[in-house]
Amino acid sequence: MTPFELLEPQTLPEALALLSDDDAGIRPIGGGTALMLMMKAAVLAPTRLVSLRGLQGTLGSIAMTADGALHLGGLASLSALEHSALVAQHAPVITRAMTHLSNVRVRNVATVGGALAHADPHMDLPPVLAALDARVQIAGPLGTRELTIDELISGYYETALKRNEIITGVQIPASAGRAAGRCAAYLKCTTRAADDWPALGVAVSFLYSNRTISDARVVIGAATDRPTRARAAEALLSQSMGDATTLQKAGDALAAEVQFTTDAQGSAAYKRQLARVHLGRAVNAALAQT
Ligand SMILES: Cc1cc2nc3c(=O)[nH]c(=O)nc-3n(C[C@H](O)[C@H](O)[C@H](O)COP(=O)(O)OP(=O)(O)OC[C@H]3O[C@@H](n4cnc5c(N)ncnc54)[C@H](O)[C@@H]3O)c2cc1C
Structure with a gap:
């Protein structure tokens, strides 16, 4: 690893003063679990790390x-x-x-x-x-x-x-909390151990009253280049009863609207099919908590 300076400020203003928008060699470090791996792999070679550990109290x-x-x-x-x-x-x-x-x-x-x-x-x-x-x-x-x-x-x-x-x-x-009646679930689909990196993550949340879903949010992770909302699927789920036909249509809409990517966890086609099936499972998991 390239040598670097480690600074340990104790307050937020001190930490901010040690960073610079002009210098890509200076980075904040939290737990270091991602950053240290990237440094060991020589993907990053910072000259100065600003540890945020001293700010944990505040x-x-x-x-x-x-x-x-x-x-x-x-x-x-x-x-x-x-x-x-x-x-x-x-x-x-x-x-x-x-x-x-x-x-x-x-x-x-x-x-x-x-x-x-x-x-x-x-x-x-x-x-x-x-x-x-x-x-x-x-x-x-x-x-x-x-x-x-x-x-x-x-x-x-x-x-x-x-x-x-x-x-x-x-x-x-507050509107996203359980007390406001919002149900939510996250399904992580891995190809190896349950706590491995996911091939697909599906997060759903919605309001549920009078056996009707409203204000649904569907967000896909791991199968896309960034967390991605699936708005067509959300529209189909909202004002539905979360019945099997709707879940299937919403899964199809999700598969059609999201740009899936291939990576070490699976091909785009595999992830698309995972998403099609797991949206309904995620909605059912959220409904099971009502
Ligand atoms: C073996 C292993 C398995 C893992 N498996 C999973 C998994 O299954 N699912 C999953 O979600 N994650 C997984 N991770 C990733 C893990 O969640 C991340 O490494 C961790 O969340 C990064 O947090 P950190 O505080 O260690 O960040 P750091 O490594 O300290 O920093 C990461 C990046 O964020 C920047 N940064 C840190 N804190 C701040 C801040 N407060 N403000 C601005 N920038 C900041 C740093 O400059 C750096 O660019 C895994 C990691 C490892 C090592």
Whole structure:
């Protein structure tokens, strides 16, 4: 590995001051689970790493806000999400997704901010958060801004983040919570172990009352170059009863509308067929929680 400088700021302003939008050699590091592998593989050779570990005290919390949103700190570990009673209560789909995300060693150190900024299309958390209409909170030298997951992840390993910005948190609105009647499920389809990298991830969320689905959100991960909403499938599911005929039509619509990609986990044709079948299974898994 190329030698690099490691800096360990203790506050957000200090960390921001150490980053630079002009220098691609300077990067923030959260848990390091993705970044260190990329450095060992010589994909990245940063000259300076700005460790965010010192900010865990201030940016690692998980809490409810006054308006009923769930706040996940950008430095919260994935294990903290997995074991949080607030997450289990407000967004149990996240709790369940965490149990199959890699292994406990990775979850113990990987952070929410790193899981979003890395933008590997196979990551499990981004499609789940997109289905929950989450907003990503970002701090930079000029202040703060918020982006949806769709706005944040702009392509294959690409984000809208500037080099001198830090993800400080994620907010899942009250309207996406269990208390608001929203059901959600995430199905991870792997070709090997259940906690391996997925060939397909399907996240769904919707409101359900009087046996009718409304405001459905369907987000595909791992089979596309970035988390992708399937709006035709969403339209078919919304105002339906989630019956078998609708699920089949929605699966067909999803297979037709999404641009699937081939990778080490399977061909585009294989992933298209997985998606066609698993959308209905994901909707049924969400309905089973009502
Ligand atoms: C063996 C293994 C198996 C895995 N399996 C899965 C899996 O099944 N599913 C899955 O979803 N993921 C999986 N992962 C990926 C894992 O989820 C990511 O490595 C992890 O989420 C990245 O978080 P981190 O805090 O370690 O990020 P880091 O490695 O520290 O950083 C990753 C990137 O994000 C940037 N960054 C980090 N924090 C911030 C921040 N707060 N603001 C702005 N930029 C930031 C860094 O500069 C870097 O570019 C696996 C990883 C490993 C090593």
